Amino acid sequence: MTFQPFVLGTGLAAWSLLNSTLSSQKAAFNSKSVTQSDTRYFKDVFAALNTPTDIVSDRRILRVVLGAYGLSDDIENRHFIKTVMAEGVADQSALANRLSDRRYRSLARDFDFSRSPPAHKDAIGLVEKTVEAYLAQSFEIEIGKSNADMRLALGFKRSLEEVAQASGSNNTAWYQVLATPPLREVMQTALGLPSEFAQLDIDEQHQRMMDKASQVFGTSIISELSGKENADQITRRFLVMRQAESIGQSSSLQTALVLLSAIPVRR
Structure with missing residues (x-):
């Protein structure tokens, strides 16, 4: 019988449980x-x-x-x-x-x-x-079969670190974020930017996302945002916003405000 990675629940509760079982699940999957x-x-x-x-x-x-x-x-x-x-x-x-x-x-x-x-x-x-990345991505794909948001959350910090290391400047790094669909989706959602945001000129998207990141997280420097504390905060905000969306448009804003109150905003 083969092992199937699993997620129980949704939102922050599911994220917490997944992280508590992550090492054992990955070991079972990789074997x-x-x-x-x-x-x-x-x-x-x-x-x-x-x-x-x-x-x-x-x-x-x-x-x-x-x-x-x-x-x-x-x-x-x-x-x-x-x-x-x-x-x-x-x-x-x-x-x-x-x-x-x-x-x-x-x-x-x-x-x-x-x-x-x-x-x-x-x-x-x-x-x-290559092998390490393949194993990580394969595990995330399996998690995504039951919860697509958890797949995005799992890969976010690793992908953001890769962008930070590969980019010659912070401006270039932000363009790379915009050009990487999973990273873009997590960041755009965490910053509360609407779907219409994608229709803007790419340079305007770039500037607005940087400005919003400075406002919400206290920095727009990708190398800082990829650090554990900031990456965790972005991931949690992403999951909160997603959870609010799933509850329904009519109450999503109120729900998001309540859930986000548990996550301190950096100043």
Whole structure:
């Protein structure tokens, strides 16, 4: 019998319970025979991945690679993924650089076949990093089958840290947040920005989100927001707002105010 990660309840109560069982659930999930088989196989053949075709033609390898970058839904889009990796990121006209979702750029940067040798051949620790990310993302996908908000919450801090580390400036980091659908959804919801916000010019979205973050969290610096205290606060606000939305539009604002009163606002 295989282990299925689970969430009980909704909102902050469910989040608290999930965190209390997280280590044991992850250990049980990672010990599944299929998971262990895929990660072991990926490690064994990694050195022999010489072309994009080597990756996209092997479903087990492709599952691990795409899963590590949160792109599992693209597993049937082999030609598209092959092009992303084949063109890499060095050329500004490369496909990955023209896509709004930064996850494709991360994939094309680490598995860049436009250069010789391919980027992954020289990347120290990429095997372990890919496997670790694959396991984390796979667990979150399973959690998301019963509660999509918990999946977003679980991946938020890790993804925000990755943006903070990969971006050369705070302005760039905020554009990366806007270009990463899961990060954008958590941040936009936590800041109470309406769905119509996405219709604004991207530069205006950028400025408004930074201003709102400063107002609500006391800082708009991504490296600070990715720290444990701030990331936890953002996550909790996201879940509170989601819980309020689920109760109903007529009472959502009042509910959110009551629930948020338990979360101190940084000044």
